[in-house]
Amino acid sequence: MKRPPVTALVRRIPWTLIVFVAALTIPWIGSRYDTFLATQIAISALFAMSLNLLLGTTGLVSFGHVAYFGIGSYVCGILMKTYAMPFAIALPAAAVGAGLGALVFGFFCVRLTKIYFAMLTLAFSQIIWAICFKWNDVTGGDQGLPDVPYPDLAWMSSIPLLDGLRIGDQFYVLTLVLVMLSLAAIQRIITSPFGLMLTTIRENPERAASIGLNVRGYELAAFVIAGGFAGIAGALFGIFNRGVFADFVYWPKSAEVMIMTILGGIDHFWGPVVGAATLVLLNQEITSYTEYWPFALGSVLLVLLFVFPGGIVGGLTTGMAWLRRRWGGSVGA
């Protein structure tokens, strides 16, 4: 079947590049506050995307993904603040630390399925929370780790165009580049033969096992990769937030990132990014005139579950397909 020419044209535009460049210009064209929001969106997007590697790609419902975000935050925060390590060491350490945590916990989790998997991931994330909350000497306990320093970004000022940016803006540029690189890596993983195996497992784990696939091994690998990227998001967030606190690891945060992912749509690569942007902006809008943000979030979630189970991107895709069928003649074909 011939694809309608308009759609073909739309598809040929390098959307990713356009979005990236547009996002990159925010410090120059927007206010300080816009940059603040954009940083938050970029970090949340990476966190949601890492969860979707489990939720959408592999079909694993993790209710404790925040554990790896938290490990990343604490590893990076402790290294940079307590040991005055450079960011270039702290960030990879955060990813590796979170990945190792995911390896140990995931080893046990992938042995379980469905609700038991969700419960065990929740239990492990609460263990991490209890440690962060009580281990005063290392994590600061309930006081957390305030004043995590910004990375040394003086080198950025020597790059033309980037000089004259405030430190917050420079950190945004760094965050955006790191997030984009991570997203590109995740996309490579999803479209690789390995990623296709994960999708096979999601669609039918029994059949995948019967054709000789090591289902647990693949699930564990996905769990570790997702944990590592969550760790990077956590490390960036700790710096962005100017501090790391035990609240980061409390279980409702796991639900929050899950809502983000589902709001965007778990069946589409860009779904979690759209969900993260929507939720962060919605949060800003709503909290500016009422303190009842959770109420609004709950209502959004109800509408989502009953009206748009495929999320925003899912809903848009269905809507577009319907339009194309309806006015097939006038749009193209």
Add this chain to the structure above:
Amino acid sequence: MVDVSLLFGQFLGGLTTAMFLFLIASGLSLVFGVMRVLNFAHGSFYMIGAYLAWQAVQWLAPLLHGFWLAALVAALGVALLGGLIERLLLRRIYGREELYQLLLTYALVLILGDAAKAIWGTQQLSVSRPPILSGGIEMLGVTLPAYNLFIMLIGVAIAVAGWLVLTRSPAGRMVRAAALDREMLGALGANVGALYTGMFVVSSFLAGLSGALVTPIQSIVPGMDVEIIVEAFIVVVIGGLGSFWGTFWGSVIYGQVLSFGILILPSFSLFSVFALMAVILIVRPWGLFGRPL
């Protein structure tokens, strides 16, 4: 030399915690056993029960010291709320993936939590102990508040009553049948929909009642919902999701681990109960008393 009265005191403290948690977790476990829905909003029902009890005590205050009446009103109010939620919302998602069920009940956590905040504010509220149970009882050198003893007795009474209803009554037979094979029960002509609503109402009633009963010994604060639900999860996971006696013994184990954990490693008792939950899930995912699904 081991101090017997100290250990006995810890034991009794653990037992009080245990029976409280049993009151809460029994409803959670019943709903999971029959409907296969893990209800995050169960903790919110508990919190609403506590607030409703406080409200009812305020209203009754000019007339009488009506703690018992208030507790009953609160439990019935929450039962009504639960029934409405099951009919209007939960009913639509029984067939869907567990992800959507978890998120629906989590949406209720958010909405009910904020609704409670809007109605009752964020300051701590408390209810005084009913005068008849204000004293204490001396045992082995430990003074046990009469109210705590009352809670233990209520817990045991609910356990025995629940067990009798489940095993000896026609309604209990239906519930057990629904837990085993919902479709077959429906095909045999039973009204499964009504049974589900009934189960959810009973479960909400228990949550509301435990919320009301906690008010004399704990102040009512926002956030008590998300805190208690995780504890209730631990209890039902230890005992076995859906197993009634499992929930009872799960509560007893939880209470004792927490209580003696504080003696051994004061700052890591929280850690120990989550670790216990994780170990049980790893070794016997269906819990100590449950059956594999």
